[in-house]
Amino acid sequence: MxxxxxxxxxxxxxxxxxxxxxxxxxxxxxxxxxxxxxxxxxxxxxxxxxxxxxxxxxxxxxxxxxxxxxxxxxxxxxxxxxxxxxxxxxxxxxxxxxxxxxxxxxxxxxxxxxxxxxxxxxxxxxxxxxxxxxxxxxxxxxxxxxxxxxxxxxxxxxxxxxxxxxxxxxxxxxxxxxxxxxxxxxxxxxxxxxxxxxxxxxxxxxxxxxxxxxxxxHLHDNFDSISFSSKKPLSPKKFNHFIETLPSNVYRLKGIIYYGMKGFEQKIIIHKVGSHISQSAEEWQNDETPMSNLVAIGVDIKKQDILNKLKGCIDKEPENISPEDMVDIMRLRGL
Structure with missing residues (x-):
């Protein structure tokens, strides 16, 4: 057999x-x-x-x-x-x-x-x-x-x-x-x-x-996780600020970011471990719906506070791109 x-x-x-x-x-x-x-x-x-x-x-x-x-x-x-x-x-x-x-x-x-x-x-x-x-x-x-x-x-x-x-x-x-x-x-x-x-x-x-x-x-008994999804694009500037001010007890952040700005429609894959951030850009597949999906994992996380901050990253005017926005994107991509 x-x-x-x-x-x-x-x-x-x-x-x-x-x-x-x-x-x-x-x-x-x-x-x-x-x-x-x-x-x-x-x-x-x-x-x-x-x-x-x-x-x-x-x-x-x-x-x-x-x-x-x-x-x-x-x-x-x-x-x-x-x-x-x-x-x-x-x-x-x-x-x-x-x-x-x-x-x-x-x-x-x-x-x-x-x-x-x-x-x-x-x-x-x-x-x-x-x-x-x-x-x-x-x-x-x-x-x-x-x-x-x-x-x-x-x-x-x-x-x-x-x-x-x-x-x-x-x-x-x-x-x-x-x-x-x-x-x-x-x-x-x-x-x-x-x-x-x-x-x-x-x-x-x-x-x-x-x-x-x-x-x-179990090790995981002390851990919490937060999940965030949005079909509305995120603001590079606001998301960059979110990353820079993320509490140290959030040990891990990973997922896919959707900015949706003209000239930058790619999806960004992000991995954050402690202070180290690794990101890359990929094209969306034909069968994929552009959207952001993120998970944060840590100890004693203030879930609602972090979730509210992520919701605050949603860009109400994604088509208004500026050179400053592009600088933030390039920095997030690690370029």
């Missing part, structure tokens, strides 16, 4: 999971990969960014994937990808930035679906921010310890001495894992699909605390 390998792609907020996944999909050499994308916000931004690479994308939104399993959501999606006539070669689960890799591994190992096999946990680490992340969110230690492969991403943003220290820290947390260094998530897909961990047994999960999800103190 054909068994479809399932790979769990995890990592803390802003580590580069979606970028890595998109690279895997572009470099899969004809393999048909089913993708399950879980995002913490009500608007699944990651799914929007991944769906451009494959038609085989399904999503679980509005919370952590390991907290939705009583509803049978994951099993239902896995069954869709792994039926007897399926042409899928592998399944990748991109977990939210605050999901528990241990729980996800257990869900696959204990699944009643006989057509799938657990093929490993790949954990993405943001080299630039990992030391601060470990200090501020100690449970990331458990996440790293649960990984079979650790992808040390964004190595181009740290110097050699710091990189050596980071690798040493990771090795102390998980001495048995492979560490792969990458820039911009450029991971060789063959490293994932060649992992064979089918001999893993549920009783080997010694890192699991207890046997029931409800007994776990």
């Amino acid at each position: 054909k068994k479809i390998p399932v790979i769990i792609l995890a990592g803390f907020l802003g580590s580069g999971k979606t970028t890595t996944l998109n690279h895997i999909l572009r470099s899969s050499n004809g393999k048909k990969i089913g993708v399950i994308v879980n995002d913490f916000g009500e608007v699944n931004i990651d799914s929007l960014l991944v769906s451009r690479q494959t038609d085989n994308t399904m999503e679980l939104s509005g919370g952590c994937i390991c907290c939705q399993m009583n509803d049978g959501g994951l099993d239902e999606i896995l069954a869709t990808f792994s039926h007897p006539n399926s042409k899928i070669d592998a399944i990748v689960i991109e977990a939210s930035g605050i999901a528990e890799p241990i729980d996800l591994r257990k869900l696959i190992l204990y699944s009643s679906n006989k057509s799938i096999s657990m093929n490993g946990v790949v954990y993405i680490v943001d080299a630039k921010n990992i030391i601060d992340n470990l200090k501020n969110h100690p449970k990331i230690n458990n996440h790293i310890a649960a990984a079979d492969i650790i992808v040390l991403n964004k190595i181009d943003l740290v110097d050699k001495n710091d990189l050596a220290s980071i690798k040493s820290t990771i090795n102390k947390i998980n001495p048995n894992s492979i560490i792969i260094q990458t820039k911009e998530g450029r991971l060789n897909p063959g490293l994932l699909f060649d992992i064979d961990l089918n001999t893993s047994k549920p009783e080997q999960l010694s890192l699991a605390v207890g046997t029931e999800h409800s007994k776990h103190d």
Whole structure:
């Protein structure tokens, strides 16, 4: 009986999971990969960014994937990808930035679906921010310890001495894992699909605390998310001010921005992690409705305050473009 390998792609907020996944999909050499994308916000931004690479994308939104399993959501999606006539070669689960890799591994190992096999946990680490992340969110230690492969991403943003220290820290947390260094998530897909961990047994999960999800103190228990959508274009000047004055407890901002001004109809894809902002411009596809979709994630967020500020970014006169507006756009794009 054909068994479809399932790979769990995890990592803390802003580590580069979606970028890595998109690279895997572009470099899969004809393999048909089913993708399950879980995002913490009500608007699944990651799914929007991944769906451009494959038609085989399904999503679980509005919370952590390991907290939705009583509803049978994951099993239902896995069954869709792994039926007897399926042409899928592998399944990748991109977990939210605050999901528990241990729980996800257990869900696959204990699944009643006989057509799938657990093929490993790949954990993405943001080299630039990992030391601060470990200090501020100690449970990331458990996440790293649960990984079979650790992808040390964004190595181009740290110097050699710091990189050596980071690798040493990771090795102390998980001495048995492979560490792969990458820039911009450029991971060789063959490293994932060649992992064979089918001999893993549920009783080997010694890192699991207890046997029931409800007994776990989860990292995501402290996090909140805000989702914002608007078909009305945003003002570059107002949005730039919003970014510059964003509270420090908003750890992550990601999504798509629509300005809608003459001469600049492109969509802007934004990723903000701490003080670092990465943005790029793309053309809208024929089947896409131009609109902004943003998700902010942080601790003790004043949701309504931030939502009101985002609503205040809506441009009432988007066609009135000025050189000053263009300066703000170029700065936001990182050009």
